[in-house]
Amino acid sequence: MTSKALMVNAAELLRRPGTERTIATTLTTAELGLSDQRFRPDDTVTANIRLESLSDGIVVLGSVDVPWQGTCRRCLRELSEHAVCEVDELYQSVVTNPNAFEIAGDQLDLIPMVRELALLDTPTAPLCRPDCAGLCSVCGTDLNELQCSCEAPAHGSPWDVLDQLKGRLDAN
Ligand SMILES: [Zn+2]
Ligand SMILES: [Zn+2]
Numbered sequence: 001m002t003s004k005a006l007m008v009n010a011a012e013l014l015r016r017p018g019t020e021r022t023i024a025t026t027l028t029t030a031e032l033g034l035s036d037q038r039f040r041p042d043d044t045v046t047a048n049i050r051l052e053s054l055s056d057g058i059v060v061l062g063s064v065d066v067p068w069q070g071t072c073r074r075c076l077r078e079l080s081e082h083a084v085c086e087v088d089e090l091y092q093s094v095v096t097n098p099n100a101f102e103i104a105g106d107q108l109d110l111i112p113m114v115r116e117l118a119l120l121d122t123p124t125a126p127l128c129r130p131d132c133a134g135l136c137s138v139c140g141t142d143l144n145e146l147q148c149s150c151e152a153p154a155h156g157s158p159w160d161v162l163d164q165l166k167g168r169l170d171a172n
Pocket of ligand 2: 150
């Protein structure tokens, strides 16, 4: 099944520069073609997109909300999150801007672009939070919740390294 909501009649927009068109739609991750383990096939992707025609192309702006699943790479917690992908793209019939996508025919299919953004903005090795403390490598305790009594691994603080470096520099 494919979604027609992200198909736009480009010819109509290009005929009148300055025309705006908004698309607010939902589709499933499967309809968007997201099929790896980060996505559940029936989850809902929400797209809010505005198109604006110029004399030589169509600007596509907006955001797309994509639900994803994963496992924190440090503490192994199951994650169920959303990526909000910012859309800011240019489509041209005759590509003069190196960053522009080509409009092939009269229809503009936004699905491949939205799919690419979703894949880029969804982490493959996520963290539950940037400072996740992870699991103790000795006993497996989740250090976000409990402090265990295992010996700390034998690495010093970053300051020790700096002191050593400084000592070496001073010696020269
Ligand atoms: Zn974590
Ligand atoms: Zn431990």
